[in-house]
Amino acid sequence: MNKVRIGIIGLGFIGCRHAVSLANNAIPGAELTAVYDRNQDKEQWVKENLGENVKLFTDEEQFFNSNMIDGVIIATPHPFHTEIAIQAFKHDLHVLVEKPAGVYTKEVRLMNEAAVASGKVFSMMFNQRLNPLFIKLRELISSGELGEITRTTWIITNWFRAQSYYDSAGWRATWAGEGGGVLINQDPHQLDLWQWVIGMMPKRVRAFCKFGKYHNIEVEDDVTAYVEYENGATGLFVTSTGEAPGTNRLEINGDLGKIVVEDGKITLWRLSVPASEFSKTFKGNSFDQPEIRKIDIPVEGDTDAHNWDGIITNWVDAIANGTELIASGEEGIKSLMLSNSMLLSTWTDNWVNLPIDEDLFHEHLQKQINNSKTQINV
Template sequence: MNEVRIGIIGLGFIGCMHAASLAKGDVPGAVLTAVCDSNPDKAQWVKENLGENVTLFTDVDEFLTSNIIDGVMIATPHPFHTELAIKAFKHGLNVLVEKPAGVHTKEVRLMNEAAAAAGKVFSMMFNQRLNPLYMKLRDIIASGELGEIKRTTWIITNWFRAQSYYDQAGWRATWAGEGGGVLINQDPHQLDLWQWVIGMMPKRVRAFCHFGKHHNIEVEDDVTAYVEYENGATGTFVTSTGEAPGTNRLEINGDLGKIVVEDEKITFWRLSVPTSEFSLSFKGKGFQQPECEKIDVPIEGEINEYNWSGIIQNWVEAIAKGTELIAPGEEGIKSLTLSNAMQLSTWTDNWVNLPIDEDLYYEHLQEQINKSKAKVNV
């Protein structure tokens, strides 16, 4: 396949941005041939920004059966991701889905099964995996330089939103409209990176979600979560849309030191000997600890948290050449597992073991949706 024909469903902010980028030729080997949006008023924008060679559809089924696309990018609100992706797979199309994969893991599991049955290329828009900061961090941990992971801590509270942000649309920050708050709207990238950089998921989660703590909304806008891993390590994840100034600090402690990612820098405090070894071998008195070297880790490449085109390029090359995916679609369930588990832990006031009880989560989610003031259901 010399050229991959791309179609986009959803011409909101992100969909229009992807469409304009593809139309300009920002992704070699890809050509934008079609877009789909239920709003017919998009016709003028399509004509002015995408050219006459891009066909606009207002009906999804006509779009999917048009025979002018090889791959579909889904850029609709996330409650519609799973249904659209499954339809696309059934029509033999490759799929790239915006984050998050969906609302809850039960529906995303169905999407994963459809992808496997179709045998098509399925990718997630986890563009933060191309951020040199997290790529370097992952490499350091995978190399063993940090030793065995002992603790992970991510404070990500620089999401401040005024009430007016939530008041812009009736579906926003509602259970029926979004299926969650800060965890599903702002944090999918961080939840994905949290497990991706260290290479493991927790075995259980205990969380405290506060619903409408800082705003007049239904869903969570402040979360503190504690997790435990199979190797005995622990972790915390703190997030909020009600704090200013906020913080974005990821700290990972291992047997050979500590790494901090903050202010677009990586700092590594590397120990001369592992703490476990030093603790047993040191025979002196006092509060001696292993010698420590502070290293400002050099980062290769431009730190660009919006490298959407890199993920699209990788997806296109996977379709055309079989290139390995950076963000396989099947992994979209992992970040959603974490957010679902945090909500479920709060609703049940208890620990949640992973893999999550999908039926129990769905049951609790439906209770929230039934009480929701929004008019649309996820």
Template sequence: MTKVRIGLVGLGNMGTGHAKYLIDKEVPNGELAAICDLREDRLAWAAEHLGDNVKRFTSYEALLDSGDVDAVIINTPHYFHPEQAIQALRKGLHVLIEKPAGVYTKQVREMNEAAKESGRVFGIMYNQRTNPLYAKLRDLIESGELGEVRRTNWIITDWYRSQSYYDSGGWRATWAGEGGGVLINQDPHQLDLWQWTIGMMPTRIRAFCSFGKHRNIEVENEVTAYAEYENGATGVFVTSTCEAPGTNRFEVAGDRGKVVIEDGAMTFHRLRVSESEFNRTFKGGFGQPECWKIPIATPGDSPQHKGITANWVSAIANGTPLLAPGEEGIKGLMISNAMLLSTWTDNWVDLPIDEELFLSKLQERIDASSTEKKSGEYKTLEVGGTH
């Protein structure tokens, strides 16, 4: 295959961004062939800016059945991602979904099974995996340079959102429209990177989520969570959309030192000998291992969304391994669901979570949604059904 004909499903902010670099032919072997949106203004924009060679559809099913595309990028509201991905995969099309993978893991698990059965190339838009900072951290851990991971700490509170932001869309910050707040909307990249860089998932989580803190919204907008891992490591994850100025600082401590990522830079506090060796051999009472503070260069571009799309297209056309396989979207979502479930039950939550319990708790909140943002198409959550 020399060209992969791509259809964009949803032409909002993200879909429009994808359309621009695709129409400018910035993705090798990728060709924008069609778009789909229900809104007349977005169809008019497509006609003006994308030209007559890009087909326009108001029906998703019509796009899938058109024969005009080999693959689709899904940029619709969160609840629709698994359902629409499953439809496309079963039609024999390759799929790239925007983050998050979905709202609840039971729904995403069905999508993953459909992807496996289809044999198609299935990716997720985890564009932060293209960031050299996080790729280098993953390499330092995988190679053993940092030693066994003992502690992680991510403070990600620079997601500031005002009340006017939440008021700008009827679906925003509601259980019916988005299915959550900061964890499902702003943090999917960090929740993915948290497990992707260190190479392991928590075994259990205790979290404290605040809902509508300092804002008139339904969903969580401030979270503090504590995680435990099979090897004895611990982790803390702190996030907020109502803190200014915010912080973005990721620390990973290992047996051979500590890595800190902050302000777009990486610092490796490297021990001359590992902590475990020093502890075993040192006889001087007070003392600690010699430590070198080393700035770590992370050369290379961070192609972000375009990079993930190019990698996905290359996987379709050339068999290139995916940087962000769609099946891995369930991992960060599992952590997110666990944090909410821990708060709702006021208890520890083991991973993998009780998916039926989470779904029932989420449904309770959708049923209680009291704004105009509640829509009949979101009322009942059934795997493979209408969301």
């Protein structure tokens, strides 16, 4: 089969990075043939970095109608993902979208419906699913190493941002410009991994988002969310852009022990017998607990690698050979479901059941957008 011809939409930092990788033949079975960006000043950069055979388009319709591409990587700001993706599917193109998939779940559902109607391959750039640290963690949990999950706790507060970061662009940290704050800007990978490694989504969420707690911004910069799962397990997700030094610690407890992921390492505490069994049957000292063995779990591979090329290669293989996607377009809904539910819980001051009421969320979001200081409507 001929190489899959790829076009890139959006030549910001990440779009340029993907373009150079493709132009340097880093993705087997793919070739970069076209790029699209509204900024006409990109012409010289394209010639110098991508070569004479890659055509730059500054007109969207000309790009889509060029007959030069089989699939597109959408690397624009996330508020524009839905419109562009649906347009691409209407032109019978395969699509890979950067994270987050969109601002709210209904958008991503529309993208998936368009993908199904077109019969094209729709993938998400959840490149952290290729991080050997989280691959190993998922394997440990799915193998039953912890038994039944009882609690999940992720404290991810090492996103510190000074006010100057938010002041660097008028759309930053505004409801109309981004549709949210730390949850949609910094945390999409962690929210995806949170449900992916344990293999289940919560059944309901109660969250407390603080808007502009540490910064002069409209959106959330501090979040504490409590979740409950169908099996009775509970979870906690804490995140912020206002704490220094921050923490990145994921702890997963089960009936057979616990796993902690911190500082690029996995530590397992394994019980000799299930905690529930020991509690019911042990007749000795009332303060005793099951025998515990601490195990440092080896992880092979670079846990700091971004693995973007791995996701692009998987998408190209799915187009050419029908390979199963690492992160399908449908997977883009789950992390957004979590962030949307946390915001909706705060706005309604109540529990939110999953799947969320998408229309109710959009109604509340639109109220925030209408009052936003910028009107780049998401």
